[in-house]
Amino acid sequence: MTRNLAASAAFAVALLATSAAQQAQAAAEADLAQIREEIRQMKENYEARIQALESRLKDAETRATNSAVTQTAPAPVAPTMATVATAPPATASETVTAPSASAPAAGGISAFNPAISAVLQGVYANLSQDPTKYAIHGFVPSGDIAPAKRGFSIAESELALSASVDDKFAANLIFSLAPDNSVEVEEAYGIFTAAPNGFAPKFGRFLSAIGYLNDQHQHVWDFFDAPLPYQAFLGGQFKSDGLQLKWVAPTETFLEFGGEIGDGSSFPGTDRNKNGIGSGAVYVHAGGDIGTSNSWRAGLSYLQLRPNERLYAQDDLAGNSAQLAFSGKSRLAIADFVWKWAPNGNAISTNFKLQGEYFWRKENGDLTYDADGALRLTSTSDYASRQRGWYVDGVYQFMPSWRVGARYDRLATGSVNYGANGIYLAQDSFDPQRYSLMLDYTPSEFSRFRVQWQQSKIRPDLTDNQLFVQYILTLGAHGAHKF
Amino acid sequence: MKHCLNTITALALAVVAAPALAALNVFATVPEWGALATELGGDKVNVYTATNALQDPHHVEAKPSLIARARSADLIVATGAELEIGWLPLVTQQAGNPKIQPGKPGYFEAARYVSMLEKPARLDRSEGDVHPGGNPHIQTDPRNIGRVAGPLAARLAELDPPNAAFYQARHKAFADRWTTAIANWEKQAAPLRGAPILVQHKAFTYLEAWLGLTEVAALEPKPGVEPTTAHLTAVLATLQRQPVKMVIRAAYQSGRASEWVAERAKINAVALPFTVGGDEAAKDLYGLFDDTIARLLTGAQ
Numbered sequence: 067m068t069r070n071l072a073a074s075a076a077f078a079v080a081l082l083a084t085s086a087a088q089q090a091q092a093a094a095e096a097d098l099a100q101i102r103e104e105i106r107q108m109k110e111n112y113e114a115r116i117q118a119l120e121s122r123l124k125d126a127e128t129r130a131t132n133s134a135v136t137q138t139a140p141a142p143v144a145p146t147m148a149t150v151a152t153a154p155p156a157t158a159s160e161t162v163t164a165p166s167a168s169a170p171a172a173g174g175i176s177a178f179n180p181a182i183s184a185v186l187q188g189v190y191a192n193l194s195q196d197p198t199k200y201a202i203h204g205f206v207p208s209g210d211i212a213p214a215k216r217g218f219s220i221a222e223s224e225l226a227l228s229a230s231v232d233d234k235f236a237a238n239l240i241f242s243l244a245p246d247n248s249v250e251v252e253e254a255y256g257i258f259t260a261a262p263n264g265f266a267p268k269f270g271r272f273l274s275a276i277g278y279l280n281d282q283h284q285h286v287w288d289f290f291d292a293p294l295p296y297q298a299f300l301g302g303q304f305k306s307d308g309l310q311l312k313w314v315a316p317t318e319t320f321l322e323f324g325g326e327i328g329d330g331s332s333f334p335g336t337d338r339n340k341n342g343i344g345s346g347a348v349y350v351h352a353g354g355d356i357g358t359s360n361s362w363r364a365g366l367s368y369l370q371l372r373p374n375e376r377l378y379a380q381d382d383l384a385g386n387s388a389q390l391a392f393s394g395k396s397r398l399a400i401a402d403f404v405w406k407w408a409p410n411g412n413a414i415s416t417n418f419k420l421q422g423e424y425f426w427r428k429e430n431g432d433l434t435y436d437a438d439g440a441l442r443l444t445s446t447s448d449y450a451s452r453q454r455g456w457y458v459d460g461v462y463q464f465m466p467s468w469r470v471g472a473r474y475d476r477l478a479t480g481s482v483n484y485g486a487n488g489i490y491l492a493q494d495s496f497d498p499q500r501y502s503l504m505l506d507y508t509p510s511e512f513s514r515f516r517v518q519w520q521q522s523k524i525r526p527d528l529t530d531n532q533l534f535v536q537y538i539l540t541l542g543a544h545g546a547h548k549f
Numbered sequence: 550m551k552h553c554l555n556t557i558t559a560l561a562l563a564v565v566a567a568p569a570l571a572a573l574n575v576f577a578t579v580p581e582w583g584a585l586a587t588e589l590g591g592d593k594v595n596v597y598t599a600t601n602a603l604q605d606p607h608h609v610e611a612k613p614s615l616i617a618r619a620r621s622a623d624l625i626v627a628t629g630a631e632l633e634i635g636w637l638p639l640v641t642q643q644a645g646n647p648k649i650q651p652g653k654p655g656y657f658e659a660a661r662y663v664s665m666l667e668k669p670a671r672l673d674r675s676e677g678d679v680h681p682g683g684n685p686h687i688q689t690d691p692r693n694i695g696r697v698a699g700p701l702a703a704r705l706a707e708l709d710p711p712n713a714a715f716y717q718a719r720h721k722a723f724a725d726r727w728t729t730a731i732a733n734w735e736k737q738a739a740p741l742r743g744a745p746i747l748v749q750h751k752a753f754t755y756l757e758a759w760l761g762l763t764e765v766a767a768l769e770p771k772p773g774v775e776p777t778t779a780h781l782t783a784v785l786a787t788l789q790r791q792p793v794k795m796v797i798r799a800a801y802q803s804g805r806a807s808e809w810v811a812e813r814a815k816i817n818a819v820a821l822p823f824t825v826g827g828d829e830a831a832k833d834l835y836g837l838f839d840d841t842i843a844r845l846l847t848g849a850q
Contacts (some may be wrong), residue, residue, distance in 0.1 A: 194750045233652070236642065243550075257642065259642065259647065259650050259652070260647045261645060261647065262647055263645070264620050264644070264645035264646065265642060265645050266642070266644075266645040289556070303686075312645065313645065314616060314617065314620045314643070314644060315617075315620075316620055316621045317617060318614075318617060318618070319614075319616070319617060320613030320614060320616055320617035322613075322616075322666040351613070352613075353612070353613025353614065353617075354613060354614050354617070355612065355614045358603075361610075361612045361613070361614065362613075363613050369674060393595075406610075410601065410603040410604065411601060411603070411604045412603050412604045412605055412608075413605075413608060413610075413799055414605050414608055414801075414803070415803050420781075466775050466803075467775060502560060509774075510677075510678070510773065510774060511608075511635075511678065511773075512674060544631070544634045544635060545635070545636060546611065546636065546638065547608070547609065547610040547611060547635040547636045547639070548610065548611060548639060549610045549611055549612050
């Protein structure tokens with residue numbers, strides 16, 4: 067078949083050459099040169115096609131024999147190396163078709179399937195305090211932030227689908243499968259990829275880009291659990307249903323401005339049953355390289371929400387569990403910084419990462435105190451709080467696949483003013499803190515095993531010694547190496 | 550205050566005017582395509598190379614600096630075949646630049662223009678970090694660089710029509726010089742034909758195919774998996790039956806495994822530049838292969 071094609075190609079070239087010769091008699095010298103050039107191009111085209119067919123034939127043969135795991139046959143040497151090397155550039159990119167397409171062959175109805183990946187996680191937890199009573203003293207309870215249950219459990223599994231929608235949009239859908247058999251839509255968003263001038267709009271449900279760690283999925287964190295300020299101020303991670311618009315400045319130093327509007331229903335917000343915008347965030351990120359070995363990114367973020375009747379329970383001065391409801395304004399500012407070092411930028415053997423974030427939170431509005439939850443004694447008064455928190459961690463890869471890390475988290479209760487409700491509720495100053503150490507082993511890009519030990523002092527007079535042994539397995543599509 | 554305002558205006562103007570000076574901003578993912586774009590584009594292109602020869606091209610992060618550079622790029626020149634799968638999709642997605650999205654003329658993949666080797670018949674991660682499109686280290690065969698040059702020059706011409714003739718002329722000159730250089734390298738490397746070698750990572754498939762080297766074994770048990778003592782011991786046993794002259798590795802790889810084997814098997818450990826900038830001599834594409842051949846000849850002695 068190849069020979070037939072080669073023959074017909076030769077015939078075609080000969081035919082063209084003949085016709086070219088006939089025309090040349092009548093044409094001027096300039097025309098002659100142009101025609102020669104055209105013939106050359108056509109010749110090259112045919113050669114490329116023959117090559118493509120040859121390589122397809124070769125592939126077919128390999129598949130037919132299918133003896134080896136990988137095809138180690140020598141390169142199908144081009145008919146004449148010199149011709150290929152000196153071939154003139156084709157007039158348009160499309161005309162130079164690949165001798166062998168680099169894309170994997172896929173066909174039939176599955177050809178357009180999105181990229182699928184799954185993350186499986188499991189943990190063994192040894193906790194000296196009861197995780198069901200987990201609470202950060204002095205801070206509004208923020209939902210599901212307790213560590214894993216004692217003993218063996220699977221942690222959150224994740225299933226992700228992603229693909230281009232068309233020439234203007236791409237989309238991602240990420241399910242989170244909780245150990246209690248519940249399924250949550252973790253992220254579901256579209257990206258407008260055709261936006262010009264550095265704009266990158268995103269819409270749907272997504273992890274907010276505030277701070278550094280917030281938009282990173284839990285399985286790529288360097289520690290098993292979220293830093294205390296993330297737990298206290300964002301309930302772990304903040305996400306909303308809404309719109310995000312980022313703009314990258316056309317500068318050599320990375321400079322990105324972003325804004326988000328959303329429903330603001332996740333902590334520290336609440337579902338409001340209102341039209342309009344429930345949450346707003348703005349941020350700026352800057353970053354770059356220093357030499358070939360150092361890279362950094364720093365950011366400032368601001369998040370504002372309006373929680374309505376945010377309910378939680380807290381022990382009052384009499385020792386009763388009181389029902390509290392907050393309505394008002396919640397504002398959070400975050401300063402984040404990350405610095406990564408790798409010799410010559412090659413992170414394979416050794417590398418180091420230092421990251422830290424500082425949080426300021428201010429809430430003011432009305433707090434309703436309900437002594438026994440039955441609305442017999444209720445009192446509503448002004449409420450204002452100013453609280454802070456921060457963490458810093460460092461992770462060092464001392465040899466390929468092995469890393470050690472240390473982290474310190476601290477929260478400052480700051481000032482909490484209950485107004486007239488101060489007669490029922492205690493305002494004490496206690497600064498929760500936690501020390502963590504971890505060691506992880508990463509046999510390949512797709513698996514990781516981690517041991518983490520930490521001492522958590524988040525309730526007065528109670529120390530929680532925690533040990534986690536964790537695995538993370540990734541299947542399917544290759545993950546992204548986020549900075 | 551007025552002085553300050555002037556400075557700000559000047560800076561703003563500089564930011565707006567800077568990209569207009571060079572015709573095309575080319576973002577090359579690896580040094581070889583940066584060097585090729587410079588050969589073809591001369592002073593009509595402004596080439597930024599995202600990685601250097603001492604970095605493992607599989608393990609790069611979507612650093613802020615890369616996103617910033619991709620933002621102003623007119624053309625991304627990548628290897629393709631999933632070499633950059635870990636970071637390039639993220640960079641193109643976050644850069645807010647519609648010109649360089651996959652499928653657009655501003656996105657060029659070199660691997661589309663060469664015959665790929667080692668396409669896995671069985672796609673499974675138990676085989677290591679395999680690439681469905683075939684082995685992506687195509688630049689170790691200079692003929693592949695010749696094959697990519699034509700389409701790349703055509704792409705530059707397509708994106709910058711006023712300079713189309715310039716790119717064609719540069720390509721013609723490059724192709725002539727490159728063909729002569731290849732013939733010279735082949736002549737120099739004639740003694741290497743059939744020479745048995747060890748490789749650290751399966752990164753030299755195309756070099757082997759070009760020069761007729763015989764790969765006896767790889768030090769990595771599976772592509773992308775760090776060499777283990779057990780596997781290295783097995784490799785040493787293989788060498789009892791099939792002796793080799795040298796073990797080769799890329800400049801970005803740690804020499805530990807190579808040197809461990811070289812010491813025990815009494816063979817040469819050779820670090821090849823692998824791409825432009827891999828060592829002192831590999832300053833450009835010509836230097837890359839001059840030095841590669843010279844090191845292989847020394848290693849084979």
